[in-house]
């Protein structure tokens with residue numbers, strides 16, 4: 001329809017002129033009519049081609065305006081529209097590139113939030129949950145709603161939205177297990193690509209608090225362990241100066257006790273120092289070769305005097321042709337010393353102490369990798385099951401007075417545990433009441449890299 005109107009507009013003047021000329025007798029009517037018809041025809045043709053080109057351009061511009069990616073515009077039939085079409089083409093390319101860039105930035109924004117290692121919650125303008133990243137889903141699962149409703153965090157969110165500044169809050173979440181969480185609410189201006197108006201970063205401080213508590217407990221325990229013998233020594237010094245000043249018999253007795261207490265403090269300090277030394281190097285696995293069979297036989301030979309006091313000879317079995325191991329000989333000797341000491345101290349005096357070194361069967365109770373197991377078994381009274389998981393804690397003893405009476409510091413198994421950790425091994429304590437205790441240390445075979 002519009003093509004017709006355009007054609008009429010184009011042809012109007014020449015047709016009118018020809019008609020006037022024919023009417024006035026300046027042109028013969030037949031050629032004038034033919035000319036009029038030709039003019040109309042050409043005008044119609046040009047108009048319809050033009051309309052087509054404009055249609056193509058309009059379509060191209062319209063698709064640029066919409067979200068649909070712009071297809072390359074068709075080609076104009078008339079050279080007249082060539083230039084605008086090319087301009088639209090380059091515009092379309094520009095729009096497409098910046099569209100891809102915006103898309104990439106949006107996805108990058110989502111990926112950063114999703115993959116940050118700290119739990120992160122994105123809030124919408126109405127303070128509702130927009131999304132929670134993977135770490136938050138793992139840490140809080142379905143409790144995220146409860147976390148957001150926590151009065152402390154709720155207040156921090158309100159303040160952050162009201163002031164436009166970051167706010168923090170310390171929360172204690174009672175369920176499912178008590179957790180100490182530090183929350184930082186960071187308002188987002190401009191907002192995130194998905195419309196997020198604020199980000200809540202949660203850091204679980206439970207572990208730190210537990211460690212702080214453990215450190216404090218450790219210092220308290222260590223001081224207490226040292227104070228007891230120290231108090232006794234000070235007490236005896238007073239006695240020796242005063243009431244026992246003229247009693248050589250009592251003096252001898254008291255001095256013997258004082259010597260024993262001094263030795264106990266010495267042992268404690270030795271154990272504390274070796275524990276801290278081992279802890280300092282725990283992250284660094286030993287890299288020197290360890291000839292475990294040789295080390296064990298030599299150690300047992302040196303330990304023989306203590307074992308000789310016992311009625312039953314120890315049963316020592318060391319397998320041959322064992323996998324290659326890395327290890328710190330001094331530390332493995334410390335392990336042997338502590339395990340044999342325990343077997344001697346807590347085992348049945350007339351029982352057999354069995355020491356074995358053998359290849360570990362992968363799988364089952366040992367890791368799937370190949371390795372070697374060193375174990376010390378005694379036939380003592382055993383350890384009640386509930387104590388087993390805690391034996392490697394510092395100063396943990398089943399029976400403190402018995403341990404003290406036999407010269408224990410309560411640190412032996414903690415030292416063993418740290419040495420085994422440093423060797424990337426495993427420590428297993430098995431015990432059956434009335435039957436005996438077996439402590440096993442698994443050490444991994446050296447993996448030789450080609």
Ligand SMILES: Nc1ncnc2c1ncn2[C@@H]1O[C@H](COP(=O)(O)OP(=O)(O)O)[C@@H](O)[C@H]1O
Pocket residue numbers: 338342343346347378380381382383391396397398399403404407408409410411412413414437
């Ligand atoms: N072979 C064992 N039989 C029975 N109880 C054991 C044995 N080994 C360790 N225990 C218990 O574990 C506790 C911790 O051991 P350890 O850390 O070596 O400290 P310590 O021997 O100085 O008391 C001991 O006090 C004892 O109660």
Ligand SMILES: [Mg+2]
Pocket residue numbers: 338341342408409410411412413
């Ligand atoms: Mg011990």
